[in-house]
Amino acid sequence: MEKRIVFLRIVLALMIFILAGRLFYIQVVKYNFYSEKAMEQRIKSFKISEKRGDIYDRNMIPFTDRDYKEYVFAIPKMINDKKRAAEILSEITEISSEKIREDLKRNKDYIRYEIRRDVDFSLPVGIFKLELPQRYSSNSLARHVIGYLGDKKMGLEESFDEVLATDASDSIAVFTDGSRNDYIKGLGVKIQTVHDKVFGVKTTLDYHIQKVVEDVLDRRRIEGAAVVLEVKTGNILAMASRPNFDQNRIEDYLKSSNEEFINKAVSGYPPGSIFKIIVAAAALESGKVSLEDTFYCSGSYDINGVVFHDFKGESHGLINIVKGFAVSCNTTFIRIGEITGAKAILDMARKFGIEKDDGLPIPEQIGRLPKLSDTYGAGIGNLSIGQGEVLMTPLQAADIVATIANDGIRNVPRLVEAVVDEKGEEVKRFPPRESYRVLESNTAKILRYMMRQVVVDPEGTGKRAETFCKSAGKTGSAEVNKELNIYHAWFVGFVPYENPKYSIAVFVKNGDTGGIKAAPIFKEIAEEIIKY
Template sequence: MENRNYRIVFLRVVLSILTLTLIFRLFYIQVIKGDFYSQKAVEQKIRSFKILERRGEIYDRNMTPFTDREYKEYIFAIPKMLTDKEKAAKVISEIAAVNCEDVLKSLKSAKDYVKYEVKFNSNNKLPIGIFKLALPQRYSQNSLARHVIGYVGEKKMGLEDTFNEILNSKREDSIAVFTDGNNTDYIKGLGVRLKTSGKEVLGVKTTLDYHIQKAVEDALDKNMVDGAAVVLDIKTGDILAMASRPNFDQNNIQAYLNSSNEEFINKAVSMYPPGSIFKIVIAAAALEYNKVNLQDTFYCSGSYDINGIVFHDYKGESHGVINMVKGFAVSCNTTFIKIGQITGAKNILEMARKFGIESDDGLPIPEQIGRLPKLSDTYGAGIGNLSIGQGDVLMTPLQAADIAATIANNGVRNVPRLVTAIVDEEGKEIEKLSQKKSYRVISEKTAKILKGMMREVVIDQEGTGKRAETTYGSAGKTGSAEVSKELNIYHAWFTGFVPFDKPKYAISIFVKNGDTGGTKAAPLFKEIAEEIMKY
């Protein structure tokens, strides 16, 4: 009897434990993991077709994207879900403006889906198995900063190339088709969704300002410029705009592969003879090393002979007796060759390197670093070419803007930078990229004098940069680098800053084969400066 009672108690305990276990399991499945299993149940009735690999975006400094800005509508069809392929082909043909027979051939293939760009909108209800989706376009006809952003495809260029591993997230967008148990038809009311995998997408945050970049590019296009323009934030060294012309279509790279028009060349970071804008460096060296003072005078006869090599002023014009300030304002070659001789090539070359010429600043895009002559090449007539920015002296438009920014920043150089951080889709900085340390190039006293000299270029009645003056007050230096004396061809330059009293932006303009700096580059400086100061 006792054994029987023991067995009954034991069975009751076991049954109680099993019942409690079952109750807990049901609670766990239905309450705790309810959403998870519901999702799994739905996923069993989903067919997914990969349509797009999501790539990280490239942003400006305010997280305004340069990429994936526009969407394009496409019409999709899933052949296995179509009951009347001929009718479907006719619908697609009308909407996509493609040959009906070609569409029908695709629908009869073994493809998971077919896709066509929507050309005409239709208000008619689409048959089951056909639907429309808007997909992001990496580049559009209005894309900005193309020489900086670059492109991605079989070949890569620009930031797209440098940060390819970071931008290439492998997140996939798929068409999620809700089907019945046979996977051959829609579940009523569910239809088609765009499904995104959960992989993290990282982007690149640049220093560029979308609105300033647009203002610069609009000005270059309006004036049909073959050249470049750069805008720097004087207080930080951030590159706010960098544009080069001629431009190219990021969606049609093949069209330019055999072109000789230099569409792929980023002229903003390519080196060219600077001409008279290099006189800024000459003046800086002369003042900083106490070789020349503002009271010293020089006689300009319109030409200057060094060992049988004759250097001429523009159109052989004679300026008479002038000091360095006046010589800078009228861009007198004779005066600055004499200043160069007094200052010495060694001091000039040292100053040029302090300003960043021949320095690799580590930009994340290909950049030429400029070129200076060897000291041995500056002996004799070589000092003449050095003093007027000709011969072996080469500089990039970015470096020209950098020099103007350094002077406007009271002699301290903020090394230019283009990218600040790796960010997630919410704009949170995942990794902050370091900037090279700032350093002093010239004394505050020398910088103040040079700022005044650059102002005279714009306001002096005979100044070469009068066309660069703005309502905010401009300062800068013109350059006309001789390309062909016989054909009277020059590269036109202007580099300077605005506003004069409280400098904010340094801007350099380069116009290839564009006449003189005062004629072509200075007005463009004014146009861009006036526009971006509105911001």
């Protein structure tokens, strides 16, 4: 009997010890966990905003969600004096109190208004302020690249929608009684964030260089585009198109004919004389033309009854390819085109990437070249001076120059580096495509020298593009309307001349000549980004 009593005492003591340990674990160790669970049973949440991954520049500076806007929220069921609440909200929002009173009567979980005027008095129970991120701000950059959200999407917002979209959200949490029907007003509200993995997109763009480019285009009120490439990598550092659009007011442009949604940086246009870069490359690389060969710049040239003219009929006399390039003599380059042959020129253009899809994650035209059969007779004249069926995008123009500046090796342009998490750690990388040689090193060196002469020759067409760090490039004036004297103006070039770092293409739609309109824009962009 005594043994049984002892055994029973031991079992009871053990059970009490286990029960005490369990109570200690629940009430002390897991106190916070169970407190939150209990509280959650008395909380009702309303989703107020969805989280979306950001789009960043190469240094993780965000292009999206940069600004915050302050809102006032009202929870009708928590408000006793709705008349007074409507008067307060009217003062803050500048909306009529009658309209707000009607809103408060509706069976809504909450009402949100944008704050128009701040007040310094305390708000009654059921009304509170909250700052929310704005996807796009009034001064957001790279809009044609970033794109927009809405019924339709555009740009990187569309291409990476599955990556950027998440289930994460911010919610208003209100405390309820046991039945969850009435709100406990004294406990107020709190903001809850429902976390999920939020991923962003890291681009190759440089926020500061992008801002320089856009500021220059806006100051000069340009309709056109500009692109900046990093010579050594092919990374797109800036891409801007004008006219611009407001990402928060997309509906305002749906019936517009001003081409606000068109990204001119990746749209094809007649290149005019910047195509002479390709003609010169083909002529020199094939050995059909040398620096010692001379041509007579006569002011006009007849091919089977079709007369081609130099700009304003100017004649420069006996010149070689370098001088002809510097003064952009059409008649000289048509003769060079005839000697080189259309096939060699077209093959060279394709090696530079014209008509090639480089797989950018935004809609991109791939340029256009004529069929070989279209270059017979007078067709070789149009091809040699970048007219007729030839189309090129500003991005492709910058790419051609970057290849020459990079000693003849083409780095395929790249726009996106990686998918990143909220800490900036890369979770998926997009490596650059394989580079390849387009030109022999010596040919690229000669072309760089020729492009330098465009800027420094006393008769050079690109004198207005000279910078404090020395620049090199080529002008282009693509004829749009001969009778009205309308041209697309181009300047494409690189800086600095001695150690090329940036390739820049400037395109002005329906502007003046390239030397007058586009070259000064190149100079301004180049000098500002070199200083940066």
